[in-house]
Amino acid sequence: MSDTTPHAATPSPAEGPAVGQDEWVARHAERRLARGGLLGTVEARLRTIPWWAWLALFVAAMCLVPAVESSGYVRRVAFDTVLYMLLALGLNIVVGWGGLLDLGYVALYGVGAYTYAFIASDQFGVHLPTLVAVPVTVIVGAIVGLLLGLPSRRLTGDYLAIVTLFFLQLFQTLTTNGDSAFGHDITGGPNGILNVDPFHLFGHDLAVQHAGVFAVSYFYVALGVFAVVYVALRFVNLSRTGRAWRALREDPLAAETMGMPVNWLKLLSFSFGAAVAALTGTLFAALNASVFPLTFYFTLLITVYVMVILGGSGSQAGVVLGALIVGPLLEVLRDPDKSRWVFVLAVAAGLALSYRLSRRLAAILAATIGFGFAVHEVAGAIDSRWVAGQHATGLGGSIAHWVVVPAHLAGWVPPVSYVGLISAALLLTIVDPRVRQVLLVPTLYLAAFVWENVMLADPDATRYIVLGVILIALMIVRPNGLLGERRVEIV
Amino acid sequence: MDTFIQLTVDALTLGSVYALIALGYTLVYGVLKLLNFAHGDVFMVGSFIGFGVLQLLGGTSNPAVPVWVLLTLVTLAAMAGCAGLGVAIERFAYRPLRDAPRIAPLISALGVSFFLANSMQLLFGAAPRNYDTFALSNGALYLKGFDVGDVRVPLLRVITIGSAFVLMILLWLLVNRTRTGKAMRATSFDREAAAMMGIDIDRVIVFTFVLGSALAGAAGVMFALRVPTQVSIGFVAGLKGFTAAVIGGIGSIPGAMAGGLLLGFAESYTQGYVSTKWSDLVVFSILVAFMIFRPQGLFGRADIRKV
Numbered sequence: 029m030s031d032t033t034p035h036a037a038t039p040s041p042a043e044g045p046a047v048g049q050d051e052w053v054a055r056h057a058e059r060r061l062a063r064g065g066l067l068g069t070v071e072a073r074l075r076t077i078p079w080w081a082w083l084a085l086f087v088a089a090m091c092l093v094p095a096v097e098s099s100g101y102v103r104r105v106a107f108d109t110v111l112y113m114l115l116a117l118g119l120n121i122v123v124g125w126g127g128l129l130d131l132g133y134v135a136l137y138g139v140g141a142y143t144y145a146f147i148a149s150d151q152f153g154v155h156l157p158t159l160v161a162v163p164v165t166v167i168v169g170a171i172v173g174l175l176l177g178l179p180s181r182r183l184t185g186d187y188l189a190i191v192t193l194f195f196l197q198l199f200q201t202l203t204t205n206g207d208s209a210f211g212h213d214i215t216g217g218p219n220g221i222l223n224v225d226p227f228h229l230f231g232h233d234l235a236v237q238h239a240g241v242f243a244v245s246y247f248y249v250a251l252g253v254f255a256v257v258y259v260a261l262r263f264v265n266l267s268r269t270g271r272a273w274r275a276l277r278e279d280p281l282a283a284e285t286m287g288m289p290v291n292w293l294k295l296l297s298f299s300f301g302a303a304v305a306a307l308t309g310t311l312f313a314a315l316n317a318s319v320f321p322l323t324f325y326f327t328l329l330i331t332v333y334v335m336v337i338l339g340g341s342g343s344q345a346g347v348v349l350g351a352l353i354v355g356p357l358l359e360v361l362r363d364p365d366k367s368r369w370v371f372v373l374a375v376a377a378g379l380a381l382s383y384r385l386s387r388r389l390a391a392i393l394a395a396t397i398g399f400g401f402a403v404h405e406v407a408g409a410i411d412s413r414w415v416a417g418q419h420a421t422g423l424g425g426s427i428a429h430w431v432v433v434p435a436h437l438a439g440w441v442p443p444v445s446y447v448g449l450i451s452a453a454l455l456l457t458i459v460d461p462r463v464r465q466v467l468l469v470p471t472l473y474l475a476a477f478v479w480e481n482v483m484l485a486d487p488d489a490t491r492y493i494v495l496g497v498i499l500i501a502l503m504i505v506r507p508n509g510l511l512g513e514r515r516v517e518i519v
Numbered sequence: 520m521d522t523f524i525q526l527t528v529d530a531l532t533l534g535s536v537y538a539l540i541a542l543g544y545t546l547v548y549g550v551l552k553l554l555n556f557a558h559g560d561v562f563m564v565g566s567f568i569g570f571g572v573l574q575l576l577g578g579t580s581n582p583a584v585p586v587w588v589l590l591t592l593v594t595l596a597a598m599a600g601c602a603g604l605g606v607a608i609e610r611f612a613y614r615p616l617r618d619a620p621r622i623a624p625l626i627s628a629l630g631v632s633f634f635l636a637n638s639m640q641l642l643f644g645a646a647p648r649n650y651d652t653f654a655l656s657n658g659a660l661y662l663k664g665f666d667v668g669d670v671r672v673p674l675l676r677v678i679t680i681g682s683a684f685v686l687m688i689l690l691w692l693l694v695n696r697t698r699t700g701k702a703m704r705a706t707s708f709d710r711e712a713a714a715m716m717g718i719d720i721d722r723v724i725v726f727t728f729v730l731g732s733a734l735a736g737a738a739g740v741m742f743a744l745r746v747p748t749q750v751s752i753g754f755v756a757g758l759k760g761f762t763a764a765v766i767g768g769i770g771s772i773p774g775a776m777a778g779g780l781l782l783g784f785a786e787s788y789t790q791g792y793v794s795t796k797w798s799d800l801v802v803f804s805i806l807v808a809f810m811i812f813r814p815q816g817l818f819g820r821a822d823i824r825k826v
Contacts, residue, residue, distance in 0.1 A: 123622075127622065129622055129625055129626075131629075179807060179810045179811065186548075186552075186554045186621075186625070187765065187810065187814070189554060189625060190554065190758075190761050190762070190765065190806075191806065191807065191810060193758060194758060194762065194803050194806060195803075197754075197755065197758055197799060197803075198799060198800065198803045201796070201797070201799040201800060202800075205796040205797070208796075326633075326754055330629060330630075330633045333626065333629065337626060442641075442642055443642045443643075446638070446641070446642055450638075454607065454610075454611050457611065482641065482642075483641065486640070486641050488640075489637045489638070489640040489641035490637075490641065492633060492637040493634060493637045493638055493641060495630075495633065496630045496631070496632075496633040496634030496635075496637060497630070497634060498630075499626065499627070499629065499630030499633070500612050500627050500630040500631060500634065503616060503619075503623050503624075503626050503627040503630065504612075504615045504616060504627070507619065507620075507623055
């Protein structure tokens with residue numbers, strides 16, 4: 029404990045918590061041990077910067093992205109990331125503040141996109157101006173969210189999860205089969221709705237493409253919406269309702285006995301989340317000029333959940349950070365060569381975190397590299413076809429000298445190696461630490477083999493496997509995420 | 520009338536599959552108070568294991584063993600594989616979170632479900648796997664059967680429904696008539712008190728996962744004998760199975776069976792008489808109606824909270 033000092037001395041009574049706050053909880057932060065040394069000083073300084081300065085800095089930095097990067101692809105990814113940030117902010121209201129497991133969240137995103145498409149496209153020949161269509165959509169979203177929350181009045185968390193998940197499935201059924209409901213084409217079915225109006229602001233249509241490249245106007249609109257939503261939610265969180273939500277999350281029963289309208293609060297949090305999702309949906313529909321049912325499904329749901337949990341549910345800055353990490357990560361994993369870098373960096377970071385910078389870490393790394401070359405040599409000596417796989421350029425080229433990449437993969441190899449890797453990784457978590465260090469070497473090599481031969485072949489499945497693993501590991505190792513606060517338990 | 524009989528047979532098949540899945544949910548929920556979202560994907564993995572064994576034994580057109588043995592082996596392999604998978608999931612994804620807030624294992628379960636579905640997608644792709652109907656060269660099970668009116672009820676269907684019911688009766692006996700079953704019921708009633716009475720809670724929970732997952736594996740094979748299986752079936756089947764468990768009263772074993780059958784009938788008749796597209800809507804309406812008017816389900820007891 030020599031390098032840690034208490035954060036502050038006992039404050040004088042005058043600085044005590046406001047009336048109605050539990051003192052023990054309010055002073056929670058003061059009892060936390062601060063980091064010592066240079067890092068601690070930096071951390072303490074960073075903590076004194078107000079939240080709006082962070083927000084302004086962040087938005088300004090994001091504004092510079094199109095200026096620095098002229099590629100349409102990067103701009104598009106930046107736009108999608110802003111949408112993810114908005115979605116994460118909305119989900120954070122329900123999950124982080126309300127403590128309700130809403131698995132129908134992305135359906136409300138879909139409701140927003142479809143509602144906008146209904147009132148601003150050729151589908152029904154209605155073309156409302158943007159400044160009318162967007163508020164209407166947000167209100168429709170909020171109402172649908174309220175209706176979806178209705179069953180939650182009598183339901184505890186688990187039942188709520190299943191009703192909302194079923195709602196997601198129902199949304200799929202309705203939109204997919206809505207092209208033949210009572211003989212009318214309402215939702216366009218699996219083909220979706222095309223030719224959705226772009227946003228029309230200040231007398232101009234916002235163009236999606238400018239000279240063949242993704243135009244930045246939508247990016248700036250999305251960023252503006254993000255800043256507004258962030259600030260608005262910040263104030264909501266500090267309001268009476270926001271405090272009531274947190275009370276609800278910590279203990280619904282206690283909240284109810286204190287006279288809080290628990291049911292109404294639940295409905296309200298659903299409604300707020302739904303409104304944010306619907307607003308994001310309008311941006312999505314206007315940019316893509318089309319909506320399809322399958323966009324709003326389980327995959328997107330898990331993606332947004334990973335963002336919220338990774339960043340730290342309950343923390344606004346946290347969930348934005350989560351979206352900022354996961355959104356680009358999903359894009360990077362599409363490309364094999366970048367994907368290799370992600371793998372190497374993730375392994376290195378994981379090892380460094382668990383072994384610090386110690387001699388053991390160096391030994392494990394050296395052993396792994398040596399082991400790899402040995403296996404590669406042996407395999408090559410037995411049959412040269414085993415190491416005759418494609419020699420790509422860049423990192424892939426260098427890795428191919430180390431990891432075995434057969435020219436042709438037998439059908440049984442992927443399942444066996446993959447299942448073997450999962451079993452080995454799970455086994456590592458329960459064996460004795462010393463045994464673990466030894467077993468880690470072949471496991472790492474096996475991981476590299478699987479990544480190179482099996483997972484890179486199907487980037488789509490790989491991306492989502494990575495998300496699933498992140499979700500499980502986070503819940504076990506760090507349920508409060510990167511920036512979230514650990515629950516303060518009073519027993 | 521013919522349509523009605525055909526639909527009823529189909530409803531019984533589908534209903535017994537749902538009932539078997541629902542039993543897995545109900546068992547785990549009873550003991551752990553955990554909604555095991557990954558259960559539907561365990562079911563899907565079961566149908567793939569069955570398919571793998573079927574292929575190893577030469578497929579349905581040219582099986583290495585008599586077709587009776589083949590069916591038994593395929594089912595047993597799927598049950599064993601799923602039981603192992605269930606134990607692994609419990610050990611590594613749920614056990615570390617047993618004392619965490621309620622929402623934590625739920626999210627972990629979502630992660631497991633997503634992980635399993637995409638792992639299967641990675642290894643085996645999205646293409647449907649057809650068990651075949653045993654009709655091509657080895658038509659014994661499919662062509663044989665008995666007639667109800669003008670409708671021929673294939674033997675395979677009878678076997679499916681019959682074995683599902685046998686499994687359910689065995690499970691009921693196990694839970695209600697054995698020592699282990701008594702331990703399971705005690706754990707489900709009050710985990711802490713059960714632990715104080717000397718019951719090994721960890722063992723009970725593992726055993727529950729073995730039972731539930733094995734039933735899901737059997738259900739996977741039965742499902743795949745009816746229509747081709749694919750990776751994406753896990754999500755919807757899990758959802759339906761859970762709905763069945765809730766309708767029957769979660770935690771209640773006869774409830775899960777009744778709920779599964781009810782769902783099977785609702786879905787089959789809707790598909791037959793109304794439209795194949797809107798059966799999800801009907802099922803959802805039933806679920807919401809139960810949630811509002813009878814949240815404890817058909818056989819469940821109303822939850823009385825002591826403050």
